[in-house]
Amino acid sequence: MSYRVLVSDPLADEGLEILREFCTVDVRTDLDEDELVQAIGDYDALLVRSGTEVTLRVIDAGAKLKFIGRAGAGVDNIDMDAATRRGIIVANAPEGNTLAATEHTMAMMLSLARNIPQASASLKTGEWKRSKFMGVELNDKTLGIVGFGRIGQEVAKRARALEMKCVAYDPFISKERAAQLGVELLPLDELFRVADVITVHTPLIKETRHVVNATSIATMKDGVRIINCARGGIIDEKALAEGVASGKIAGAALDVFESEPPTDSPLLGLDRVIVTPHLGASTVEAQKNVAISVARQCISVLEGGAAKYVVNAPMVPPEQAETIEPYARLAQKMGRLLIQLVEGPLESVEITYGGEIARMPNTKYITRTALKGLLDPILQMPVNIVNAEFVTKERGIRMSETTTEEAQGFKNIITITVKTDRMTESVSGNLSGQNKPRIVNIGGYMTDLTPTGHVVISRHTDRPGVIGQVATILGRVNVNIAGMQVGRNKPGEEALMVLTVDSAVPAEAMTEICDVAGIHTAKHAEI
Ligand SMILES: NC(=O)C1=CN([C@@H]2O[C@H](COP(=O)(O)OP(=O)(O)OC[C@H]3O[C@@H](n4cnc5c(N)ncnc54)[C@H](O)[C@@H]3O)[C@@H](O)[C@H]2O)C=CC1
Numbered sequence: 449m450s451y452r453v454l455v456s457d458p459l460a461d462e463g464l465e466i467l468r469e470f471c472t473v474d475v476r477t478d479l480d481e482d483e484l485v486q487a488i489g490d491y492d493a494l495l496v497r498s499g500t501e502v503t504l505r506v507i508d509a510g511a512k513l514k515f516i517g518r519a520g521a522g523v524d525n526i527d528m529d530a531a532t533r534r535g536i537i538v539a540n541a542p543e544g545n546t547l548a549a550t551e552h553t554m555a556m557m558l559s560l561a562r563n564i565p566q567a568s569a570s571l572k573t574g575e576w577k578r579s580k581f582m583g584v585e586l587n588d589k590t591l592g593i594v595g596f597g598r599i600g601q602e603v604a605k606r607a608r609a610l611e612m613k614c615v616a617y618d619p620f621i622s623k624e625r626a627a628q629l630g631v632e633l634l635p636l637d638e639l640f641r642v643a644d645v646i647t648v649h650t651p652l653i654k655e656t657r658h659v660v661n662a663t664s665i666a667t668m669k670d671g672v673r674i675i676n677c678a679r680g681g682i683i684d685e686k687a688l689a690e691g692v693a694s695g696k697i698a699g700a701a702l703d704v705f706e707s708e709p710p711t712d713s714p715l716l717g718l719d720r721v722i723v724t725p726h727l728g729a730s731t732v733e734a735q736k737n738v739a740i741s742v743a744r745q746c747i748s749v750l751e752g753g754a755a756k757y758v759v760n761a762p763m764v765p766p767e768q769a770e771t772i773e774p775y776a777r778l779a780q781k782m783g784r785l786l787i788q789l790v791e792g793p794l795e796s797v798e799i800t801y802g803g804e805i806a807r808m809p810n811t812k813y814i815t816r817t818a819l820k821g822l823l824d825p826i827l828q829m830p831v832n833i834v835n836a837e838f839v840t841k842e843r844g845i846r847m848s849e850t851t852t853e854e855a856q857g858f859k860n861i862i863t864i865t866v867k868t869d870r871m872t873e874s875v876s877g878n879l880s881g882q883n884k885p886r887i888v889n890i891g892g893y894m895t896d897l898t899p900t901g902h903v904v905i906s907r908h909t910d911r912p913g914v915i916g917q918v919a920t921i922l923g924r925v926n927v928n929i930a931g932m933q934v935g936r937n938k939p940g941e942e943a944l945m946v947l948t949v950d951s952a953v954p955a956e957a958m959t960e961i962c963d964v965a966g967i968h969t970a971k972h973a974e975i
């Protein structure tokens with residue numbers, strides 16, 4: 449059991465059992481931030497729910513951390529930039545608790561409409577007040593759904609069954625998808641104007657912070673009811689409390705809060721506000737689902753594999769992996785070759801996808817592996833698929849990815865061009881029959897190189913005697929030449945020579961080769 453996993457929020461036994469088969473697992477749900485910072489250095493993975501703030505300090509202290517798993521959907525409690533910079537894979541379990549959160553939302557809406565929590569509490573104190581708890585029907589009312597993703601859509605299906613009219617706002621969902629579910633997409637301001645009940649189901653991001661605020665509340669119907677089973681912070685709690693206190697808002701149902709647990713929130717003192725302590729995902733079924741999902745992803749990542757729901761790196765669906773992976777491996781080798789051919793700090797990297805590969809949806813993934821190939825050999829920190837783009841940008845290296853139909857006579861071609869403060873170099877590669885990787889062009893000269901092992905790549909004046917001298921030097925240091933290719937554009941001008949050799953070339957021999965009359969540049973590279 450070489451891997452150690454820290455579980456810092458309650459996780460269902462079904463997940464813990466899977467983890468324990470492969471790892472040493474510590475469940476410690478009582479740690480504050482300082483204690484977590486103290487402890488995390490010993491662990492390869494951290495699994496959380498919403499109760500743990502995975503801050504920059506925690507991530508920085510997690511020297512061995514490779515994986516942070518969120519047993520649930522929302523990842524706003526994890527410092528994503530910090531994890532990404534460190535190359536730590538963050539994954540969640542976004543599907544496992546959708547129905548639990550949906551059903552909780554429906555329960556909240558029905559409770560709001562019929563004052564069930566208040567009536568229950570009143571009766572338990574010995575009262576019998578039937579007129580005080582007069583409710584409203586949901587039938588025929590308009591439900592406004594802000595955020596029409598997994599939960600928003602499931603809520604809509606159930607609200608339609610209650611014969612509510614459903615309208616939704618989500619800038620990333622098509623009208624057609626909404627129409628299939630009998631839902632009309634509206635601009636947000638219009639949704640706020642027409643809805644009798646508003647429920648929010650977005651992630652908490654800067655665009656959604658306080659979307660329900662004093663200004664938007666003023667545009668809503670008098671007597672509107674508002675539900676938040678998504679994230680505290682999507683609704684401005686102060687504005688909500690004022691709206692409820694003034695009677696503008698007939699009631700609010702909250703499962704989540706800006707600060708959890710909410711201590712001195714004015715909302716807790718209002719009769720017309722019903723609350724639950726972040727119970728949206730708290731069903732036996734959902735907890736089993738999310739625990740199993742993160743446990744499996746955790747083990748897969750620790751064993752060098754992929755995670756299904758990575759949040760901070762491009763994901764390749766399993767059915768596309770077979771096509772994409774060989775290109776990713778080629779691009780990584782091209783990056784690795786290029787970095788050994790150039791001198792000086794990198795200024796820009798340009799990656800062009802030509803031919804059929806240009807139409808594939810996962811070029812971002814290939815780009816990151818190319819960047820890993822380029823940067824991993826020269827940086828102290830490990831560069832991987834998670835942090836490759838982040839590290840590139842952080843180092844001020846301009847990066848561009850272009851796609852074109854033009855494939856220079858091949859079916860597919862990838863070209864990587866790098867500029868440093870003193871030179872430009874490019875490498876093109878493709879996959880030939882049976883996905884065999886080839887380097888087909890270096891710096892504008894055609895080649896046909898299998899990218900493995902040691903190579904010497906030189907530019908020289910195309911005249912008799914130069915190649916012979918290089919071969920003599922290599923012979924003298926006992927480096928066997930396995931293959932040779934020379935490319936030139938015109939006789940007598942510059943030519944590019946690629947020598948595949950069976951072992952590394954000593955530095956002194958490379959210096960000697962560079963000094964041969966007629967040699968312009970010469971580099972040894974291991975691909
Ligand atoms: N109370 C609880 O225990 C639970 C809460 N949640 C929370 O519910 C929320 C929704 O979860 P899912 O439906 O699973 O996520 P999802 O990712 O399937 O859906 C979120 C939707 O919000 C949309 N969106 C993004 N930016 C938007 C914007 N600016 N305006 C409007 N819509 C925007 C996205 O396009 C997406 O369709 C999340 O905040 C999640 O953390 C989820 C599960 C349990």
Ligand SMILES: O=C(O)C(=O)COP(=O)(O)O
Binds near residue numbers: 497499523545727730
């Ligand atoms: O999945 C989510 O986004 C949730 O909010 C559920 O939170 P929890 O795992 O119950 O702390």
